Amino acid sequence: MEKGSVAIAFVLATCLAALSACGDGEEEATPTATVTPAVTVTPQTTPEATPSPTPIRGTYEVQAGDTLSGIADQFGVDLETLAEANDIADPDLIYPGQVLIIPAPTP
Numbered sequence: 001m002e003k004g005s006v007a008i009a010f011v012l013a014t015c016l017a018a019l020s021a022c023g024d025g026e027e028e029a030t031p032t033a034t035v036t037p038a039v040t041v042t043p044q045t046t047p048e049a050t051p052s053p054t055p056i057r058g059t060y061e062v063q064a065g066d067t068l069s070g071i072a073d074q075f076g077v078d079l080e081t082l083a084e085a086n087d088i089a090d091p092d093l094i095y096p097g098q099v100l101i102i103p104a105p106t107p
Helices: 003-021 068-075 079-085
Strands: 056-061 099-103
Touching: 056 068, 068 079, 068 099, 079 099
Parallel strands: none
Antiparallel strands: 056 099
């Protein structure tokens, strides 16, 4: 054997010896940590306030000459309650043919 071949054989033998000293050639499994939360939090939504609907008695079609206050008196309903039930900002602005919701009278 030549000197170069002997040196290569020595290096290979040294490497093989080092590998065999490390085990059977398989890598050892590194343990992994598993994190489990102590408490699971589920987000909850807060329901928005829902306005309670106005109990309805019926409807009325506005006639020429009608006033909102007159209709309220006719059905025994408070003028403000009647205006609110129909989304009327100005009680003086109603027109013939307009259909009004007549709320049930409040006790």
